[in-house]
Amino acid sequence: MLKKLLDATSVAIIGASKNPTKRGYQAIKTLQEEGYEGDIFPVNPKEDVILGLKCHESVSAIPQSVDLALITTPARTIPSLLKECGEKGIAGAVIIAGGFRELGEHGQELENEMLVSAKKYGVRLIGPNTSGMINMKSNMNLVGIKNAPKGNIALLCQSGNMALTLITEAMIRKHEGFTYYVGVGNESDIKFHEYLDYFSNDPATKSILMYVEGMSNGREFLQQAYQTTTKKPIILLKSGRSDSGKKSAGSHTGSLAGMSEVAKAAFERAGIIVIENSDELFPVAETLSSQPPIKNNSVAILADGGGHATIAADLLSDYGIKLPNLTSQTQKKLKEILPNAASVVNPVDVAGGTDSDPSIFADCARILLKDPNVGGLLIVGLFGGYGIRFDKSLTFAEEEAAHRLGKMVKTKNKPIVMHSLYSSYNSHPIQLLGYYDIPVNDSLDISCKCIAALCEYGDTLTSYQAKTNFLFNWGAKAKKSGVDIINKARSENRRVLLEHEAKQLIKMHGAPVCGDTVAESEEQAVKMANSINGKVVLKIVSPDILHKSDAGGVKVDLETEEDVRSAYQKIIENAKNYNPDADIRGVLVSPMVTSGLEVIIGTKIDDLFGPVIMYGLGGIMVEIMKDVTFWVLPISERSARKMIEKTRSSVILDGVRGQPGYDKKALKKLLLICSELIESYPEIEEMDLNPVILNHQGVNVVDARIILKK
Structure with missing residues (x-):
């Protein structure tokens, strides 16, 4: 169903305008300028022609079938417009307007009305409160960002500004771009997991990049992500970890952020690469979309300076990545081409060996990638800037090395990530690395994060069978006696199982619990205590007293018969004083656990x-x-x-x-x-x-x- 929306062959612009400042004008102009391959139908009862296109009085007046509607009118108009769209047979609508649940109770009522109308007439919704969507393949740009770069990353984003940031970064880096951008907005209808399902089956999309403020169906998202990450990586930044961040997310998208500890662990278990720093988001996505994963968590570092090599080694170590010992054969071959001062253990420091011939980088890389202990290569230092730093003639050697490095990734099926001080100069050797999809960063920290992401995704692929798929087989292992315990509590209108009931239930499933019994009298308590070897604990048993200690309902370290009698009497007395109407079932007698x-x-x-x-x-x-x-x-x-x-x-x-x-x-x-x-x-x-x-x-x-x- 999403194909008709995301790959629409015709679009109605509802709220089309002649005013260049209005979204209804900008959308048509962008579609025309960027060469949208489908049909465009402006809708505005007050206009005849907009930007050379016939304007239609209403959606129903359009003479042809329409796949998608871009609705740019205010929130209050949406429910009735969706009725028109549904009657016309339009599959989906992009709702630009805000003013729904992010504004409170009245907005929630309007959003509910919109959803009822959409479901009744079979119209799927992107948004509301969205910046729009772009299909880069067909040039269906419903956002207005000009010259967005094409590539193989699908972008799902709940912030128009974050989307603009990422698209702008892609323009500057010039190496990678996008297949789609979808502004998810409030996620009122189409959920994150539905987009994942679509992109996981899109052959042009190699990775999925996400900025999330909140989502409405986390369980289904995890289930879909678990399946998607076996096909292609998902890179996700979730905001709203702090209290102030959560308030901002709620007011911005109308979504409540989930518990950050739960969310981060859950995303990682689903195989998602979780990013916590926004400046790492696009470089990691670019790397994962272009480089093969590292499946043995082992990386070699090739450097033209000891400082960078040491910092990189520290950073990778912090990520838990191994710097494996190089084989004796690898070290021997490195020694043959590097000066005596070079370090041929991992990290490898060429010690000036590339100063007069940067192509030595490619020679070293070929040797290192052949090493069976090495799963991937991080090159750090000045590559791409030797012609700038030393002499222009060295640029030719760098270009030759760039060609060879690019081909190595394909032949060895091992990734190369490049850190270069001269990345921003965009020299021809740097451009060549981009041509071969080798990621280049001017930040050593980001380069190491990209390597860590390749290792993490490699681990996801190798450990997939050991992970859970987040699906429950409800009731499959329930015990009849366990169901009876729960039914007994229900029959007494209780939501809380008594302590001994809870222990009985977990014991049925193999949990080791301390042996305890309920005494309904002082004499029973003494008898039960005498049957226990060592000191005992007495606790009140009452469905009306949940916090036993607060009620004085717990006595510990009881050793003698006199201790037990006194404790029993005191517990009953305290319980009655705490809650005179409490239903007291007796006292639990348990062995005193003293060590551990x-x-x-x-x-x-x-x-x-x-x-x-x-x-x-x-x-x-x-x-x-x-x-x-x-x-x-x-x-x-x-x-x-x-x-x-x-x-x-x-x-x-x-x-x-x-x-x-x-x-x-x-x-x-x-x-x-x-x-x-x-x-x-x-x-x-x-x-x-x-x-x-x-x-x-x-x-x-x-x-x-x-x-x-x-």
Whole structure:
């Protein structure tokens, strides 16, 4: 269905105008000047001819069929115009106007009215609150940006200014351009994931570049991105991480930004390359659209100066990229063509070996790309500027090297990224590198980010089968007794499972929980405590008292029979004082767990992505250190391992100061059990396991809370 919109062979300009300052004039003029291959139909009941084209009184008056409408009139006119478009058989409309949900309640009502009209008459919508769209292949420019460069990147953007920034950058760099630009706007109708589906199947598009402020269906987006990234890379910058940024995003697009920790981890798991600095966005997209990925996370650095080589090595190390040892054969061949002062370990420093003959760069590159340990090459320094820096005659050697470097990428199927101090001079050698699609940056930091993106995308392709596809098989592993527990709570009009019910539920799925029972009398509490080897804990059991400690409903370190009796009496007394109407079911008697590392595992429903899981240090440390990770459910075994590794405290689990490490295998299994629980029982809204005691062997869920959906 999107093909009729994005590849429209005819466009109606509703709100066409003779006023050069109006969008209805600019759109027609741009389409004409840029050679749009389809038909243009201006619509304005007050005009006869605009820019040499017959003007139609209404959409219905157009004598031919029309694929797409560009509507430039105010927001209040949109619902009735969509009715006309639908009756005419127009497949879609680009809604330029703002004034919808980004303006509050009244705007939301108008947007709802617009959507009802669009759905009733079968018209798909781009926008509203959009700068428009461009199809570079057919020159269908509905934005007005002139001379936008053609290439193989599809651009999805929720900001007209950001789109202009990226298109302008592409014009300046002169190496890469776009197949499409779509201003997604409020995403009222057509969602991000639908565009991904379309671009993933477009043979002209090699990568997808996205600027996102908010999205309305994060789960479906992740599912589609997971499929798309196996075909082509997605590069994404999401704004709205800060509180002020979120407010700005909400007022600008009418979309609420999702929790940044959840979003970033989810995007990366879907194989998306997440960018956090806007100046890296286009260079990374350019690199991924033109260079093969690095599938072994190993890179060689070729430099004509030690300073650049060292900085590059540090930057790549920060990204977790390996600088592999070069084989003895590689080093031997490098020594044969470089001066004695050269360093032939990785990074390779030519030490003046290219000063009189820059073509040596190509000789070294050929040797390095042949090395089986090397997955890609980063060249840093002065290449492209030797004829400027030293002597014009060296330009010829640089040009010859550029030709050879460009051909190497194709023959070796390994990428080359170039950092050059002289990139902005746009010398002929630099232009030749662009001809061969070798990306050149004047920033060493950006060059290293481009290499990191190639490694990250390579990892996505090699680990695809180990990732989750973000799909739930709801209820597939539910236990009948587990369903009975939930139904019992529902029958009592409870949303919260009692602690022992929650523990029973997670135990059914293999989670290790401390053995505890409910005592309905003081004598039962004593008897149960006596059956436990060691100290015990007593906790109130009441559906009306969720925060047991606040009610004085928890007593710990109980050792003697007298301790248990006194604690039981005090807990019941405190509970009645806290809530005289509370339904008190008894007291939970549990063994006292005294050793181990406290961790926390929790789940919740995120507004954007649905069920997510959290892991981190438990107890008071969760509040102090906030060292937690959020991942979208369900998770795979690989995801569970990554969750643990992503926390700063993961080093503690390996053991410190000669202490044995903790049982990460048991912890990983518990995370997977929690994922299975949420998939098994869609009624669960939140689950909180805190504390979970992790030991050197095994793990123990000490406390559990499960809240059901309304």
